[in-house]
Amino acid sequence: MTESMTYALPTSLGLMIISIFGVIWIVYGWYLGRNNRTHDDFALAGRQVGLGLASATAMATWVTSNTTLVAPQLAYQLGIWGMVGYSFAALGLILFAPLAARIKLLMPKGHTSGDFIRLRFGRQAWWPFIVISLIYAIGWLVSLGMAGGILLQALTGLDYHTGMSIILLVCVMYTLFGGLRAVIATDFIQTIVIIVGVVVTALFLIDNVSLEVIHNELQHHHPRLLDMLFPAALMFLFNNIFFGLGEIFHSNVWWSRALAFRKDVAFKAFILSGLLWLPIPIVTGFIALAAPYLGIYPPSADMIGPMVTAHVLGKFGAVLVLIIVFSALASSLDSLLAATADLITRDIYCQFIAPQASDKQLICVNRFCLAGLGVFTWLLCLPQVTTLAALLHFTGAFVASTIFPIVLGLYHPNLSGRTAALAMTCGSVIGLLSYFIVGFYVAALTSCAVSMVICVVGLRTSNFSFRWQHIREHDS
Numbered sequence: 384m385t386e387s388m389t390y391a392l393p394t395s396l397g398l399m400i401i402s403i404f405g406v407i408w409i410v411y412g413w414y415l416g417r418n419n420r421t422h423d424d425f426a427l428a429g430r431q432v433g434l435g436l437a438s439a440t441a442m443a444t445w446v447t448s449n450t451t452l453v454a455p456q457l458a459y460q461l462g463i464w465g466m467v468g469y470s471f472a473a474l475g476l477i478l479f480a481p482l483a484a485r486i487k488l489l490m491p492k493g494h495t496s497g498d499f500i501r502l503r504f505g506r507q508a509w510w511p512f513i514v515i516s517l518i519y520a521i522g523w524l525v526s527l528g529m530a531g532g533i534l535l536q537a538l539t540g541l542d543y544h545t546g547m548s549i550i551l552l553v554c555v556m557y558t559l560f561g562g563l564r565a566v567i568a569t570d571f572i573q574t575i576v577i578i579v580g581v582v583v584t585a586l587f588l589i590d591n592v593s594l595e596v597i598h599n600e601l602q603h604h605h606p607r608l609l610d611m612l613f614p615a616a617l618m619f620l621f622n623n624i625f626f627g628l629g630e631i632f633h634s635n636v637w638w639s640r641a642l643a644f645r646k647d648v649a650f651k652a653f654i655l656s657g658l659l660w661l662p663i664p665i666v667t668g669f670i671a672l673a674a675p676y677l678g679i680y681p682p683s684a685d686m687i688g689p690m691v692t693a694h695v696l697g698k699f700g701a702v703l704v705l706i707i708v709f710s711a712l713a714s715s716l717d718s719l720l721a722a723t724a725d726l727i728t729r730d731i732y733c734q735f736i737a738p739q740a741s742d743k744q745l746i747c748v749n750r751f752c753l754a755g756l757g758v759f760t761w762l763l764c765l766p767q768v769t770t771l772a773a774l775l776h777f778t779g780a781f782v783a784s785t786i787f788p789i790v791l792g793l794y795h796p797n798l799s800g801r802t803a804a805l806a807m808t809c810g811s812v813i814g815l816l817s818y819f820i821v822g823f824y825v826a827a828l829t830s831c832a833v834s835m836v837i838c839v840v841g842l843r844t845s846n847f848s849f850r851w852q853h854i855r856e857h858d859s
Contacts, residue, residue: 390540391693391701397539400705401546405553408713412557412565422745425562426494426725427643432567437644437652440570442659443714444636445476446577447527453775455688458668462601466668468620472627476657479631483641483649485793489854491646496638497730502854503792504800511807512788513730515781516633520723521763522778524756527716528764529774534708537686538693538701547764550709554716555757559750563643566717573710578659580707584692584700585666591695592673600676618824622779626827629782632789636722724752779827780818784810784834791838796849802841810834 419425432440457465490499496516501509528547535546557565631637641649671687674680677694681687689708693701728749733740740748788803814830821829 390538391689391698392539392705394539394541396702397535397541397705398549400702401535401549401553401709404706404709404713405549408553408557408569409560411569412559412561414561415565415568416561419562419564419746421742422749424564425746425749426721426728427639428562428564428567430643430645432640432644432648434648434652434655436567436571437640437648438655438659439574440567440714440718441476441637441640441653441656443570443574443577443711444640444718445472445631445656445660445715446574446663446711447523447530447715454664454668455671455691459671459674459687462672464620466665466671468623469664469668470661471620471624472630472664473657473661474624475627475631476653476660478628479637479641480650480653480657482632482790482793483637483644483653486638486641487644487646487649489793489851490642493642494639494729495726496633496635497726499638499792499854500803501730501734502857503849504788504798504803508788508800508804508807509730511804511811512633512785513726515785515807515811516635516726517723519630519634519778519782520719520726521760522774523719524716524723524760525763526774527712527719528760529767530708531712532764532767533686534689534705534712537681537689538705543767544765548761550712551716551757551761551764554713555720555753558717558720559753562746562749563639563721566721567643569717570714573714574659576710577663577707577714580703580710581663581666584696584703584707585669587696587700588670588673588692592676597673597676601672604675618822618828622776622824622826622828625783625786625831626776626779629779629784629786629827629831633782633785634722635726636718639722639725720753720756723756724749727752773823776823776826777818779823780814780830781811783814783827783831784808786831787835787838791842795842796851797842797845797847798838798849799841799845799847802838802845806834806837806841809837 416425423429454466454469457469459465461468486493486499493499497509497513500512528551531550532543532545532547535541535549536543539546557569561568641653644652667688670691673695674687674691677691679687679690679694681690689701689704692704696703728745732748733745737744784807788798788806791798792803810830810833813833814826817829818826
């Protein structure tokens with residue numbers, strides 16, 4: 384069987400598309416990076432990002448491989464609640480809006496989420512927070528790298544390791560050149576590509592395979608996928624809400640944006656981006672529900688989205704999904720690389736190695752961290768030992784434990800550093816145990832519940848009262 388008969392696209396065409404986009408992003412990143420003079424320019428885009436770019440970068444960053452590949456996988460495995468439940472992650476962006484405004488008020492010159500934890504709670508809470516942040520960042524980076532390899536393999540037959548390497552290299556290169564300024568600018572373009580592409584894909588799918596046909600097939604042969612009381616799916620729904628909140632509330636990806644956006648746009652940008660993101664998992668998840676009717680049974684569940692789209696739309700559909708998912712991957716990979724490198728630079732290098740480092744030194748260290756993260760992610764992606772959903776929800780056991788310490792830490796002066804540290808540590812440990820003992824769909828829920836109980840008990844027994852002026856006095 385020839386390559387063109389086996390896969391939706393020839394390997395050479397897939398490589399050409401990725402190469403063209405890759406060269407464009409790298410050159411554009413280099414062009415934008417010429418204006419970076421200080422570390423604030425490189426890491427926070429000069430702190431003057433307006434509403435249009437702010438909304439686009441937040442929305443595009445949240446449209447990840449998870450939205451375009453894992454949402455179809457979950458719909459394929461859990462049915463209606465899989466895709467609807469995934470869309471509830473939009474609450475993370477929407478509910479972060481008031482937090483972003485509060486962050487700008489408390490830390491107008493801050494740099495990272497770690498800055499806040501250290502100033503608000505001290506080192507005893509900073510350590511578990513940094514560990515959680517790095518575990519989550521590496522997990523998300525690996526899931527994105529894996530998604531790149533899976534995408535190219537499913538559509539073109541290109542070796543997984545080759546596709547994964549190309550996408551990682553492209554994203555590392557243009558982020559290395561341009562910093563957050565390049566990340567935000569490319570995100571704006573990628574947002575347009577993603578929205579237009581997803582709408583076109585959905586319209587073509589409905590035109591080729593009607594909703595009635597899909598519903599009848601599921602009702603007769605796969606009724607559980609339509610079951611609104613499917614226990615595992617319901618648990619996933621609630622678990623995903625808290626997972627999404629934990630992902631956004633703790634991650635330096637979103638804190639760096641809150642600090643980079645202009646003060647008057649931070650709140651509006653996150654509200655708008657959440658509303659724009661909300662329907663995308665439903666549309667991408669719906670694609671997978673057509674798989675049983677089409678007789679598509681992928682070797683790995685996270686390939687279902689690209690395979691259905693390519694089957695229904697042919698070569699045009701395969702090209703379209705390749706561009707959409709590549710844009711989604713790039714918009715998240717670049718953001719995560721930039722935010723994690725900045726976290727390492729500011730919270731580890733500046734705190735323990737060179738507190739008086741110059742802007743030139745900080746930019747060099749930041750770029751070194753970017754390159755190092757790229758190589759480390761590549762090494763971890765090589766084995767491909769699990770699916771995207773399993774890997775992603777593993778990190779949910781950690782991040783959900785940070786929700787209440789962060790929210791209460793921003794608004795309630797009586798939460799102490801000891802309580803916050805205990806809540807994050809115990810929440811993560813018990814959430815991780817529930818992940819392995821019960822399943823991925825309860826890890827974040829359990830972690831958040833344990834953390835909440837500890838925070839509530841800590842507040843009721845606390846004699847501590849934090850002075851908000853302390854953050855402003857040490858904000859730099």
